[in-house]
Amino acid sequence: xxxxxxxxxxxxxxxxxxxxxxxxxxxxxxxxxxxxxxxxxxxxxxxxxxxxxxxxxxxxxxxxxxxxxxxxxxxxxxxxxxxxxxxxxxxxxxxxxxxxxxxxxxxxxxxxxxxxxxxxxxxxxxxxxxxxxx
Numbered sequence: 001x002x003x004x005x006x007x008x009x010x011x012x013x014x015x016x017x018x019x020x021x022x023x024x025x026x027x028x029x030x031x032x033x034x035x036x037x038x039x040x041x042x043x044x045x046x047x048x049x050x051x052x053x054x055x056x057x058x059x060x061x062x063x064x065x066x067x068x069x070x071x072x073x074x075x076x077x078x079x080x081x082x083x084x085x086x087x088x089x090x091x092x093x094x095x096x097x098x099x100x101x102x103x104x105x106x107x108x109x110x111x112x113x114x115x116x117x118x119x120x121x122x123x124x125x126x127x128x129x130x131x132x133x134x
């Protein structure tokens with residue numbers, strides 16, 4: 001059985017490589033390399049899978065998962081500049097792919113290893129990534 005909790009956060013970022021010229025960054029990252037940053041309304045879906053507990057009827061208590069996502073992800077990244085404000089992205093280009101990996105790593109530390117974990121991050125209505133572990 002797999003359950004999901006959906007949350008959102010707003011954050012700014014810039015995709016660029018400091019060793020590249022502005023022209024090369026624009027060529028590779030387009031508008032996302034704008035030097036004054038830009039923002040997104042990210043949608044995060046956290047999937048937890050495991051057996052249904054015969055006593056509670058839950059895979060995992062969604063209230064617990066909601067609190068965990070709020071404390072580990074939303075409070076950390078919401079209304080932040082991922083490049084400048086978040087140590088998790090020091091030296092890492094904050095692409096949607098890397099955001100999903102960072103979120104997965106933060107949650108994996110807090111969710112019992114007996115559960116499977118998958119993180120979906122949508123940067124726009126048309127762009128979404130899925131990460132389920134190393």
